[in-house]
Structures are given as structure tokens and as C-alpha cells.
Amino acid sequence: MSRLAGKTALITGSTSNIGRAIAEAYAAQGAHVVVSGRDDARAHEVVERIRAAGGRADYVRAELDGTPEASRALAREATAILGGRIDILVNNAGIFPPGTTLTVEEDTFDRVYAVNVKAPFFLTQTIAPAMIDAGGGVIINLGSWVARLSVPVGALYASTKGAMETLTRAWSAEFGPRGVRVNAISPGVIRSGDQAPGTRTPGDTMMHGTPAGRLGTPEAIAAAAVYLASDDAEFVHGTVLDVDGGRTGVAVIAEPVAARV
Template identity: 45%
Template sequence: MEFDGQVALVTGSTAGIGREVARLLARGGARVVVTGRDAARGAGTVASIEAEGGRARFVAADLADLGSVRALAAAVGEVDVLVNNAAVFPFAATAEQDAEGFRRLFDVNVRGPFFLTAALLPGMAARGRGSVVNVSTSLTHVPVPGGAVYAATKAALESLTRTWAVEFRGTGVRVNAVAPGATETGTALALNPGSVAEVGRAAPIGRPATPREIAEAVVFLASPRAAYVHGELLLADGGRTLS
């Protein structure tokens, strides 16, 4: 299997896209570190992986807390695959955005992935191998009202993807990103199920994505099948940016 002998860390993997990424990586032979704030949901993800014959463990972490990010990096140790998936996305009109919500969006979506990657990527480089996949959003390309701060955090993550690809050139480490379109995650559906369906129908493919479909794109970029893909953004949005 293509991830045999590898350790994969997937942030925000207790539900949604991250959970499906963790399951697919485990099916590919990786030992997966599941992480998030909810221990019960984390245990559920680990149990689902083990039920399929995979290997996984849960490490609690809150990406809004820099100390928790550093503790996560220390607890995990050497990692071969890092998927920066965890994010928060409360929408607000620009004139109504409060400073605390603004700060939390950047803490979780940008600062957390930055310092987690900063802690783990040098070890990958020293071993001469590794893959980082950042999960962005198609809203950096197709803006929507109320999504200003969320899209800005993901645009920053896309910029980090390109910078890290250049900064760690020649080390054997690849860094890429996936930008999902409307996806039927539990969180998105709980916030606004009508919007998910509407945006999905607006895409040329005519429907929203399932978490598994986005996870397949993430795992492809992490795998040896994408060995010559580096510093790229894969739009997994059903063609929404074309319409």
C-alpha cells in the first residue's frame, strides 16, 4: 500500500473531510494521528479506522491555542504526511465582523497551521521525504457576501503553500493545497443546508461534493502518485470557478 510505514497527521479529523482523509490514509497503510477538540468524536474516528483494519490514535488539540499546537507537534514526533484541514468558518458581513471572531478565524485557520508546519516540516526535510497538504476553499476564487475574513484566511494558507514549496525546495518534501467547493459536511449542512445545495447546483457538475470526494483529492496529493506535483492548488469545486 502506498502509505505503508508512514505516519500521517490530519488536523480536524474527528468529522467531515478530515475524518474521510484519515480513513483513506489508514486504508493506504498509514498510521494515522487523529486530532481535534472533541475526544468523543476523535474516539469514534479511531474506532472506525480500526474496524477497517487500520491503525490510528487520537491526540486532543485546539489550533486556536498555540501551546496546544506545540504540544501536538511534540506528541506526534516524526510525521511523513501532514494534512492541515482544521478550520472555523463563521461568516459575517464586513461591517458586522467583531474583532474576537476575526482573531479566532486567523488563529485557527492561519496561525495554527503555520506553527504546526513550522514544527514538523524541518524533520521531514531532514529525512528527505514528506508531504504537506493544506485544505483551502474555492471561496478564494468565487467570493460570497459574508465570507471576507474566512476567504482571507484561506488565501493566506494558499500563499503559505507556495512559499513553503519554494522555501523547502530540493529537500524531498512536497507542499500542495486543495480548494473544495460546496461540500456536504455536517458542519456546513447544520449552518445552512440550503446554501450548500444551491452552490452545488450552480457548479457545472450540478451538485455539492461529498466529504469522501474531497478526501480523495487530498490523499492523491499526499501520495506518490503526485510525486511531481509541488506548490500547486487543486480546485475540487465541480467546475464552480468556471461558471
């Protein structure tokens, strides 16, 4: 059965990795999706993959720089392409420049908050009222495991994802009673789609000592996004769903010992 048949969806940052996997999964479940991002070549590849598989997809180029105008322009164009309504919004686009607290410059700070927090804030500000007027909708934000299990690098990025998880709960309180479900997914360490199989990275080390014991895949996040967008999650509000192989909640400190006879 198609869990999203007849639905429309806008996924930001959907030309690669997690966003691309969500767009493809939504289309496979019957949704008409708008792929958005800045890389025209990659975007057209995603759209063609979806169409070749029998799905419906279109591309809207978006430079989400944090200005209300940029977010409103994307919402306006996506709404027109999707026949006048957006049923599902996935706030996925984000940037993670390297650096520590001691090395981050002000322009980097402002840029990361603009893309990771301001852009989804103003996009939600624009789209949520239309969802309410249409009788309901779904908003899914992307958080991160580093928002709650701190590491000594990436404080700036982690703080933006903490902000998105907080906004998830705030928006759920604000919009939930008016028919718009708001939830978030907190991915663990995810293997890049262009990473060669068998290649070890620092991420593999981060997943050592977890129940999964390995990196996650974009498809695992996409499966969670399908669930949260579907009617199966109709009683789920204001939740941050950890899809992280147990990274934030569990520590495996020893190998299981066989029971003695």
C-alpha cells in the first residue's frame, strides 16, 4: 500500500544524502515531491530517478540564506507546482562547516544560524498557516545526535540542531491543536551516499560501542520520515525520534557472556 498516496511534499536540501533519500522514499509511497537545493545537476538527477521509478517529482532551486524572502519564494513556487498545497514539509537543509568554538568567525556563526535555523523558521512561518487553512499537515525537522550527546568539536552546529529540536516542541504546541503535526528526526552518524563501501571514517569510530555498531544509512532516516508523515503516526506530536543505532541512549560496554551450563 502507498502510505502517502495523494500527498504533496517539500523537502529542503534534497539533492543528496538524507534529503534525497527522503524525497525518493516519499515518491515511492505515492507523494508528489518537490526537490529543492542549489545544485541543479544533482537535483535533476534525483528528479529523473524518481520519475524513472514511476514517481512524481519536480525541482525548485532554492538559496535558503535565512532571509524571509528566500523562504517565502521557495514556499510560493513549491505550492504552485504542487497544485496549491503542501501537505508535508521536511526541514532538512543544513550546513556543518568545520571548526571549534575558538576558531569560528562571526560570519560563519551568522551563516550557520541563517541556514540551519532562520531559513526553516521562516519557511514554517509561511507554510504552516496554509496547512491550517487546508485542514492539516505535517512538519518534520531534522535534528542531530550531537544536540544531546556532546562532542568536543562542532559546538556551533550542535547548537543549531538543539534549536530545531526545541522548535519542534514549540511548534507542536502552537500548531498541533490546529491540525498540523510537528515532529523531528535525530539522525546518528550516517554514511554519506558517495562514500565507497568498506571505507572507514571517523564516524565508524563514533559508532563503536553502540548496539548497531556501524554507521547508519540515509535510507534508515527516510524510513522514519515516511512513518512520521503517514497516518501511522497520527498520535505522535512534538517528538524527537532518535534514529541513531543507539548512539545517544545506550552504551554497550562488554561483549555478551554465554550462559554457563
